[in-house]
Amino acid sequence: MAAEESQERTDLSDLVASRMEELGLSYRRLEELCLDPEAPAAGETGERLWKRGTLENLAKRRRIKTPDLPQLRALAAGLxxxxxxxxxxxxxxxxxxxxxxxxDGRVRALVAGFREMDPEDQDKVLALMQSRRRVRRGG
Structure with a gap:
């Protein structure tokens, strides 16, 4: 797909754009900061996990390749x-x-399409989470 095509969902794009604005970061500076903190000798090799153009495409809601875990760690560090x-x-x-x-913020679930569910189905998911929490606590 062409880089000019927009993503249907823009959660990460919006997060990147807003955080860059909050921190006053340019794409070039963010590229420099995006180093995986778990990589051996992070930053010493000069290898960047994000390119300036890819970061710009992401922030501007253009399609990019799905990032992998090291890229997400690097992005989190940079932002x-x-x-x-x-x-x-x-x-x-x-x-x-x-x-x-x-x-209560203590139970997390990953749900495909939760935002697209009707409110009744969303409530069912939340009730299931709460019931599973009670079972784990023993009552």
Whole structure:
């Protein structure tokens, strides 16, 4: 697909664009900061996991190849965000998987198409999460 085509979901794109604005980052600077913190000798080899053009395409809601885990770790590091926040946004944008949290924020479920469900079905998912939490606690 051409880079000019827009993504249907833009969760990660929106996160990148808003965080870049908050931090006052250029695409070039973000490229420099996107180093996988788990890579051996991160930053010493000069190998970048993100290119300036790819970051620009992502932030401008153009199609890019689905990023892998090392790229997501590097992006989280560059944007100074929690990896789980970046993973959730990528899962939503590239796989249509929504991260759903229980009311108390202690239970998480990955649900395909949760945002597209009607409110009644969303409530059923949340109730199932709550019931599973009660079972695990023993009552």
């Amino acid at each position: 100074q965000l929690d990896l789980e926040q970046v993973r959730a946004a990528a899962g939503a944008q590239f796989l249509g998987i929504d991260t759903v949290w229980s009311e």
